[in-house]
Amino acid sequence: MSSGRKKSFDEDTALNAAMDVFWQKGYVGASLTDLTKRMGINKPSMYSAFGNKESLFIKATQCYIETKMKPHVELLFEEDVSLKQRLKNHMMSIVTMQCDSEQAQGCYLVLCQSELVSGDIPEQAESILKEADVMPIQLYTELFTSDIESIELGLNKNAQANGLALYTMLKGTASMARSGIDKSTLEYSIDRILAGIGLH
Amino acid sequence: MSSGRKKSFDEDTALNAAMDVFWQKGYVGASLTDLTKRMGINKPSMYSAFGNKESLFIKATQCYIETKMKPHVELLFEEDVSLKQRLKNHMMSIVTMQCDSEQAQGCYLVLCQSELVSGDIPEQAESILKEADVMPIQLYTELFTSDIESIELGLNKNAQANGLALYTMLKGTASMARSGIDKSTLEYSIDRILAGIGLH
DNA sequence: CTTAAACTATACCGTTAGGTACAATTTATT
DNA sequence: AATAAATTGTACCTAACGGTATAGTTTAAG
Numbered sequence: 067m068s069s070g071r072k073k074s075f076d077e078d079t080a081l082n083a084a085m086d087v088f089w090q091k092g093y094v095g096a097s098l099t100d101l102t103k104r105m106g107i108n109k110p111s112m113y114s115a116f117g118n119k120e121s122l123f124i125k126a127t128q129c130y131i132e133t134k135m136k137p138h139v140e141l142l143f144e145e146d147v148s149l150k151q152r153l154k155n156h157m158m159s160i161v162t163m164q165c166d167s168e169q170a171q172g173c174y175l176v177l178c179q180s181e182l183v184s185g186d187i188p189e190q191a192e193s194i195l196k197e198a199d200v201m202p203i204q205l206y207t208e209l210f211t212s213d214i215e216s217i218e219l220g221l222n223k224n225a226q227a228n229g230l231a232l233y234t235m236l237k238g239t240a241s242m243a244r245s246g247i248d249k250s251t252l253e254y255s256i257d258r259i260l261a262g263i264g265l266h
Numbered sequence: 267m268s269s270g271r272k273k274s275f276d277e278d279t280a281l282n283a284a285m286d287v288f289w290q291k292g293y294v295g296a297s298l299t300d301l302t303k304r305m306g307i308n309k310p311s312m313y314s315a316f317g318n319k320e321s322l323f324i325k326a327t328q329c330y331i332e333t334k335m336k337p338h339v340e341l342l343f344e345e346d347v348s349l350k351q352r353l354k355n356h357m358m359s360i361v362t363m364q365c366d367s368e369q370a371q372g373c374y375l376v377l378c379q380s381e382l383v384s385g386d387i388p389e390q391a392e393s394i395l396k397e398a399d400v401m402p403i404q405l406y407t408e409l410f411t412s413d414i415e416s417i418e419l420g421l422n423k424n425a426q427a428n429g430l431a432l433y434t435m436l437k438g439t440a441s442m443a444r445s446g447i448d449k450s451t452l453e454y455s456i457d458r459i460l461a462g463i464g465l466h
Numbered sequence: 467c468t469t470a471a472a473c474t475a476t477a478c479c480g481t482t483a484g485g486t487a488c489a490a491t492t493t494a495t496t
Numbered sequence: 497a498a499t500a501a502a503t504t505g506t507a508c509c510t511a512a513c514g515g516t517a518t519a520g521t522t523t524a525a526g
Contacts, residue, residue, distance in 0.1 A: 068471070068472075068523095068524080068525095069469095069470070069471050069472070069523060069524035069525055070470080070471040070472025070473065070522080070523060070524075071471085071472050071473040071474075071521065071522040071523050071524095072472080072473075072522075072523065072524095073472090073473065074473075074474075074522095090383055090384055090385075091383075091384040091386070092380075092381075092384070094294065094295050095294050095295070095381065095384050095386060097512080097513065097514085098513075098514060098515080099512080099513085107474085108474070108475065108476085109475095109514090109515075109516085110473080110474070110475075110476095110515095110516080110517095111473070111474065111475090113515070113516080114472090114473075114474095115473095118514080118515075119514065119515090169383070171383060172380065172383070176380075176441055177380055179441070179444070179445060180292075180372065180376075180377055180380060180441065180444055181292075181295065182444075182445075183290055183291075183369070183371060183372070183444055184290055184291040184292070184295050185290075186291070186295060199445055224454070227451070227454040227455075228458075230442075230447070230451060230454070230455060231454060231455040231458045231459075233438075233442075234435065234438035234439055234441075234442050234452065234455045235434065235435055235438050235455070235459070236438070237437070237438040237441040237442060238433075238434035238435050238436070238437040238438030238439075238441070239434055239438075240441075241376055241379070241380065241434075241437040241438070241440075241441065242430075242433075242434050242437060244379070244380055244382075244383055245379060245382075245399055247430070251427070251430060252430075252434065254424070254427040254430070254431060255427075255430060255431040255434045255435070257462075258428075258431045258459060258462035258463050259431075259435070259458060259459055259462050260462070261461070261462040262457075262458035262459050262460070262461040262462025262463075263458050263462075268493095268494075268495095268501070268502075269493060269494035269495055269499095269500065269501050269502070270492075270493055270494075270500080270501040270502025270503065271491065271492035271493050271501085271502050271503040271504075272492075272493065272494095272502085272503075273502090273503070274492095274503075274504075297482080297483065297484085298483075298484060298485080299482080299483085307504090308504070308505065308506090309484090309485075309486085309505095310485095310486080310487095310503080310504065310505075310506095311503070311504065311505095313485070313486080314502085314503075314504095315503095318484080318485075319484065319485090467526100468525105468526085469524105469525085469526075470523100470524095470525085470526100471522105471523085471524085471525095472521100472522085472523080472524100473520105473521080473522075473523095474519105474520080474521070474522090475518100475519090475520080475521095476517105476518090476519085476520100477516100477517090477518085477519100478515105478516080478517075478518095479514105479515080479516070479517090480513105480514100480515095481512105481513075481514090482511100482512085482513070482514100483510100483511075483512065483513075484509105484510095484511090484512100485508105485509080485510090486507100486508080486509075487506105487507090487508080487509090488505105488506090488507090488508100489504100489505090489506090489507105490503105490504080490505080490506100491502100491503080491504070491505095492501100492502085492503075492504090493500100493501085493502080493503095494499105494500095494501085494502100495498105495499080495500080495501095496497100496498080496499075496500095
C-alpha cells in the first residue's frame with residue numbers, strides 16, 4: 067500500500083455534494099467556495115482529488131446520469147406491463163425526482179444545458195451535456211420503433227416525434243418543479259401528453 | 267428644456283440589447299462588461315441611465331414581458347376562431363419566438379426563473395420573475411373557465427390543470443428550442459398536448 | 467526512528483466582478 | 497461669452513473568482 071496521510075473525506079460523498087451544488091446553481095453559478103464548503107473540504111483537497119472545476123463538473127454530471135437518470139430507464143422495459151403504464155411509471159419516476167430533491171429542484175441537466183448558449187461553458191463540459199441531451203431521444207425513439215405494443219398502436223410511425231413530445235414534456239416538468247409545482251399537479255400533465263400521443 | 271450634454275445613445279435600443287444579453291446568459295451570467303459592450307455604452311452611462319445591474323434587469327424583464335410575451339395573448343381571444351385553433355396559434359406564436367431568436371434561444375423568463383433556486387438573485391428581481399411565472403397560469407385558467415367552447419367541451423372542469431399542462435409544455439419547448447430543436451419539430455409536441463387535453 | 471509520500475491548511479497569485487470618483491466634454495440657458 | 501447642467505471616458509475601488517505555492521501534518525515503508 068502507498069504511504070502518506072490518508073484522505074479525511076470520502077470522494078464519493080464529496081462528489082455527491084458537488085452534484086447538489088451544480089444542481090442548485092448550474093456550472094457558472096457554482097463557485098469554488100460554494101462547492102468546497104458543501105463538500106466539506108478545502109480547495110487544494112478538491113484540486114488534488116478532482117483536477118479542477120471543469121473536471122469536477124464532468125464527474126458530477128456523469129454521477130448524476132448514472133445514479134439519477136439511468137435508474138428510470140428500466141421501468142420502460144418491465145415485462146407484463148402495458149406500454150402506457152410503463153411510460154407512466156417511467157415519467158412519474160422522473161417527475162418524482164424532479165420534485166423530491168430538497169433544495170435543488172428540477173433537472174440538473176436541463177439547468178446546465180440552458181447555460182450552453184452563454185458560451186461560458188468549457189469544451190469537454192459542453193460535450194457531455196450535449197451527449198446527455200441526445201440520449202433520451204434515442205431511447206424513446208428506439209422504444210416506439212421496436213416495442214410490440216407500440217407497433218400495434220401505430221406509434222412507430224412517428225417514433226421520433228412521439229419520443230420528442232415526451233421528452234419535451236419532461237423538460238417542462240423539470241422547469242415547473244424548479245418553480246415549486248408539486249408532483250401530483252404535474253402528474254396531470256404527464257397523463258395528458260400520454261393521451262395526446264394515443265395512450266389513453 | 268434642461269441643459270447639458272445630450273445622450274449619445276437611445277435608451278430603448280440599449281435596453282433591448284441588454285435584454286438580449288440576459289436572454290443569452292441569464293442574470294448571474296451576464297457581466298457588466300457583456301452588457302455595456304452589447305449596449306454600446308460604458309459603465310457610467312449605464313449606471314446613470316438605468317441605476318444598477320438589478321434595475322437594468324428589471325427594466326429588461328418588463329420590456330421582454332411587454333414586447334415578447336403579451337403580443338401572443340390576443341391570439342387567444344380572436345373572434346370566429348375555434349378554441350383549438352386559437353390555442354394552436356397562440357402556442358405556435360410563442361414557439362416561433364423561442365426558436366427564432368438568433369443567438370439567445372428559448373425563453374428569457376424560463377432561463378432566469380431557473381436561477382432563482384440559486385439564491386443569487388436580488389429581491390426585486392426575484393419578485394418580478396415569480397410574478398411573471400404566475401401570469402400564464404391565471405391566463406389559461408381564466409380562458410378554460412370562461413370560454414364558451416371550453417365550457418361546451420367540459421374543459422372548464424379541470425381549467426387550472428389544463429392550463430398548467432399547456433404551460434408546462436411551453437416551458438419544455440423553451441428548453442428544447444434552446445437546445446436547437448426547430449419549430450416544425452416542436453409543432454408536433456404542441457399538437458399532441460392539445461389533443462391530450464381533448465382538443466383534437 | 468527515520469524517511470518519503472500523501473494529504474491538509476493557510477495564504478497568496480492574477481483576473482474579473484459590480485460599482486464609482488473625477489476630469490473632460492457637450493449642451494441649453496443666462 | 498459665461499455659466500451651469502448633463503453625459504462621457506478613464507482610471508480606480510473593494511470583493512470574489514478560479515487556481516496554486518508552500519509549510520505543516522499524518523501515515524506506511526525501510
